[in-house]
Amino acid sequence: MQNRAQYVIIGAGIHGLSTAWRLAQMMTEKGQSVGDNIIVLDKGGIGAGATGIACGVVRNNYFQPAMRRLMAHSVDVWESDPEAFSYHSVGYMQISSESMHQDIIQIHREQQEIGYESALIEGQADCMTYMRGIFDDWQAQNITSVLHEKRGGFANNTKSIYGLAKKCEDLGVKITSGVTVTGFIKDSMSNAVKSVETDKGVIDCEQVIIGAGPWVRDFWDMLDLPKQIRIKAKDGSFHNNIDMWRYWQLEEGVLNVDPNIMQTNDGGIPPVIHVDTDAPLISDVDGSLVSDEMWGIYYKPDWHFNGIQGGAMPYKVETPVDELRIDPYGPASPEFIASPDFAVMWVSALAHCQKRFQGMMPKYHKEKSGGVGCFTPDSFPVFDKFCDNAYVIADSNHGYKMLGVGHLVAEEVMGKSQELLEPFRMARFETGDLHPVSNSPYPWS
Numbered sequence: 001m002q003n004r005a006q007y008v009i010i011g012a013g014i015h016g017l018s019t020a021w022r023l024a025q026m027m028t029e030k031g032q033s034v035g036d037n038i039i040v041l042d043k044g045g046i047g048a049g050a051t052g053i054a055c056g057v058v059r060n061n062y063f064q065p066a067m068r069r070l071m072a073h074s075v076d077v078w079e080s081d082p083e084a085f086s087y088h089s090v091g092y093m094q095i096s097s098e099s100m101h102q103d104i105i106q107i108h109r110e111q112q113e114i115g116y117e118s119a120l121i122e123g124q125a126d127c128m129t130y131m132r133g134i135f136d137d138w139q140a141q142n143i144t145s146v147l148h149e150k151r152g153g154f155a156n157n158t159k160s161i162y163g164l165a166k167k168c169e170d171l172g173v174k175i176t177s178g179v180t181v182t183g184f185i186k187d188s189m190s191n192a193v194k195s196v197e198t199d200k201g202v203i204d205c206e207q208v209i210i211g212a213g214p215w216v217r218d219f220w221d222m223l224d225l226p227k228q229i230r231i232k233a234k235d236g237s238f239h240n241n242i243d244m245w246r247y248w249q250l251e252e253g254v255l256n257v258d259p260n261i262m263q264t265n266d267g268g269i270p271p272v273i274h275v276d277t278d279a280p281l282i283s284d285v286d287g288s289l290v291s292d293e294m295w296g297i298y299y300k301p302d303w304h305f306n307g308i309q310g311g312a313m314p315y316k317v318e319t320p321v322d323e324l325r326i327d328p329y330g331p332a333s334p335e336f337i338a339s340p341d342f343a344v345m346w347v348s349a350l351a352h353c354q355k356r357f358q359g360m361m362p363k364y365h366k367e368k369s370g371g372v373g374c375f376t377p378d379s380f381p382v383f384d385k386f387c388d389n390a391y392v393i394a395d396s397n398h399g400y401k402m403l404g405v406g407h408l409v410a411e412e413v414m415g416k417s418q419e420l421l422e423p424f425r426m427a428r429f430e431t432g433d434l435h436p437v438s439n440s441p442y443p444w445s
């Protein structure tokens, strides 16, 4: 393995590769050789982390204006080459009960302000009519708002990550699999990272970019950054000793049916459906009450997973953060996989929404699925430089859809600060410039 590279990128997931892609484009535009100057290291391979198991949903629907602006930028990048990214621009629908109504009105208004096309439908009767215009078997209860985003949709996770890797390699980027980063050697004078230590040797570098998804905790430690921080609250008081990282388990699954079962009344591919409601959720298996609290699901037809694929609200992992075993990751984990309770909840929720899914529990795909995500204290990303030359992309598990973030990071690495990334600096915890909190049952909306 080479022992020097200008840019060492750790992680061949969505962020590492999209950063590599843009860096390589910029070097090429400047007439510089990409050659040995950009190397991507991954202990597994392309898409070995969260990117390779993501549901692949691409949406703009966020309550936080900074997230929305960032997502609009990423959707532009998805739309730049739908074929290479295996991206389906079918739109996205946020379908909610009354507790989220005001948030949704605000999201819709602010989407119009930034020119992101969406339609808002309000009131139970109008929502039902609108939904039945798309699916004639729609039956979800207590719905008082529908936000229909006309852009966004979903991408097939492995196909798109391989499309992205090809863009990198076509420009000369080296993607090296099977290399585990074990530490950093810092410059004794400046505290900058001067070399990356791996199990296959040391690589000297000028800049290191860390796109390590759920493993960000370990890189944070390697950089000697604080395990706990203090956060300034809205009232000006400080909360001390807050863990920098926490883990949630994402629950996803597949109904093994012909994906075309979900086609719209006119025979088309439907938008991604996301429902959050406080209507009682009754088991489609035995008629018992599954939940009388707010619940949420999302789903879409998926020809990669070969069925209807989607998920529900994640749950907080209680294992102390330093003790949590991330490896083996995803479906290979002995601990962190979707539970049987999830299957009943999700399939019952599908049946609650659309009659066509009633009685389909036997079709639930029983293979292991899901995986953990690593979240920041406010559940929003941190995109920032540490130790002078180590850029950390910690997306707080928002990130498959954030194909554009790597582009912005590459610009920053090359010295051009990006306004879209400013709200995601580490300093916000100390200054109290936190993102607004919504009424959604998810930690990431």
Ligand SMILES: Cc1cc2nc3c(=O)[nH]c(=O)nc-3n(C[C@H](O)[C@H](O)[C@H](O)COP(=O)(O)OP(=O)(O)OC[C@H]3O[C@@H](n4cnc5c(N)ncnc54)[C@H](O)[C@@H]3O)c2cc1C
Pocket: 010, 011, 012, 013, 014, 015, 016, 041, 042, 043, 044, 045, 046, 047, 048, 049, 050, 051, 052, 053, 054, 055, 056, 057, 058, 179, 180, 181, 182, 211, 212, 213, 214, 215, 250, 251, 252, 370, 371, 372, 373, 393, 395, 396, 397, 398, 399, 400, 401, 402
């Ligand atoms: C089940 C699930 C479903 C999801 N669904 C969606 C969705 O629908 N839409 C969405 O926007 N987001 C979704 N997400 C979130 C999204 O997948 C992640 O936010 C995103 O993929 C993170 O990308 P990344 O590039 O930062 O990290 P990853 O894709 O995790 O890549 C990190 C890479 O770093 C490598 N690595 C780790 N440690 C080392 C080391 N020491 N040395 C070398 N390499 C190392 C790993 O092998 C891995 O390949 C989902 C997440 C999960 C878990």
